Amino acid sequence: MKFLVIGLGNLGRAIAENLTRIGDEVIGVDLNLHKVEAVKQTISGSVSLDTTDRDALNTLPLSEMDAIFVTYGKNFGTSVQTVALLKSLDASRLIVRSISPIHETVIRSIGVSEIIRPEQDYAATYASQSLLGDLFQRWYQVTETHHLYKIKTPGALVGQTLKTIDFQTNFGIRLVGVERAKEVRNLIGLKQTEYYVVDPLTDDLVLKANDKLILFGKMEVLHKIKEL
Template structure:
């Protein structure tokens, strides 16, 4: 998948580095050249520009990426201006950090649906890692008893077919999708590895090393799977 991360402070760098680590393509953006220089060798590309300048931000591949993260942690105004500008330029999906309840209210009033609250999100990830250990990558609570997890594949499942594994029968867990590492060209024409989503799960699919599993089930059942 392809992302733009606007704001390369602590949170922005963490997001950019993590998404790159799991095979996604990231372009980082910041008005501070020092921040750009600190990360440019770690991700697909890093650009120094003012995200409130329409001419500058219009040069970004806004419509070619899967999502844009806006991670400003101090300036309420710049965050809102950036979001409004990106919306006017056709950004399909934005994930925006909030710094206060008022900030969140303003963002939602202009149509932002996905909000980041780092402290709350960190707590959720802590819960996920308590259950699944280091295998946990992402976590969503669907109900009090059922959760959706993205997790690293247990080694014992590698090279086995979906039919053989039979997660529903053996663990009472549903496999929703697989993210598989492939090699392709990035937005800058360079060869880069990235994850491709397989959402049509058939019995003949073999689990490969580096596959990420999106699974749904009860907490206790997911814990059993993670312990393999």
Template sequence: MKYIIVGLGSFGSSLGVALTSQGHEVIAIDSSMQKVEAYKELITHTICMDATDEYTVKGLPIVDTDIVVVAIGEDQGANVMATALFKTLNARHLISRSINPLHEKVLQAIGVDDIFHPEKESAMRWSKRLSLRYFVDSYSLTDSFSIVEIGIPQALVGKTVAELKMDYKFNLKLLSTLRYEHYDDSFGRTQRKPNIQGLATPEQVLQDNDVLVVYGDNKHINQFLRSVGVKVH
């Protein structure tokens, strides 16, 4: 897929690097040449330009781009202007970053397809991670249902998926297991990437260092964890 990311702050740059590493084509733009230079080896294309300047933005391949993400977070006015401009230029799928509730209403009025709140979403993910010892990561589908990654409790090592009876006892679905592998990036920093083991099968034996990928109601996930001796706040 092809993406345009507007703004190379912490979120925009991380998103651009991640999408590029997954094989997507990313055009990242920012008004700071320093940021553009910093990520030119990590993101498919980086361009120094003003995202609120209609003349220059028109030169981007907007009609051929699958998703435009306006990730500007420091300047609410620039965020709104850039978002409105890409909407006017008929971006196929437009996503913008909300800074506060009033800003979100403005974005809704503009007619964006999706709105994201990285600080709020990050805080929610970290609240789960800090309050649950075995919690690794999560993706919230609704207020009640999530897909979560849970470091395997020691009590489950050596058991088969069938022995857990997660469907019957807790109304949960064990989708898969994965393990995290560590590697050094181009800056010499240690990073990690998931190695997915495939769809879980009834006869699969759970091993130490496995991470369980579980889908279900949050309260049922907590019930399951309590049943294997994990303290849940």
């Protein structure tokens, strides 16, 4: 896939380098020449230009991109103007970093629906880690109020069936999936652990100590899980 990352600060650079690492083609853009030079060896290509200049922006292969990230973190005006120009140039998929609630309102009014909120996401992740401690694995925001959580199976639930546990009734949270460990041998014969998704989830499934639970619900109900 092909991506354009506009704004090569900490967030933009991390996105660009990670996309490149997994095999995608990435062009990084920033007015700051030092930031452009800093990623030349780690992403597919980088260019220095003023993204508030319509003619300059139009020199980029916008129509070839699967998605365009706009990751400016400080300059409200530059971000809004860049997004507006990209929309006027018929950029297909825009993913934009929110600088503030007002900024987010403005870019949504322009027609952007995919928003990155790194500070809020970090805060929610940190809160989840603090709440769940060692149980916490990963967190995904689905809506403003509901989230997906991947957690280690609490010891109190090990050996119980899903019917007995009844996450929805007893905890107010929905079990979406279970990942289960299995031991395999790699190409050189060494043992290693891989996880597979248990499918289908049946009432008589018994949870094991190394299972990982994927849960959907509100953060506050996780207190019930933590207190087990």
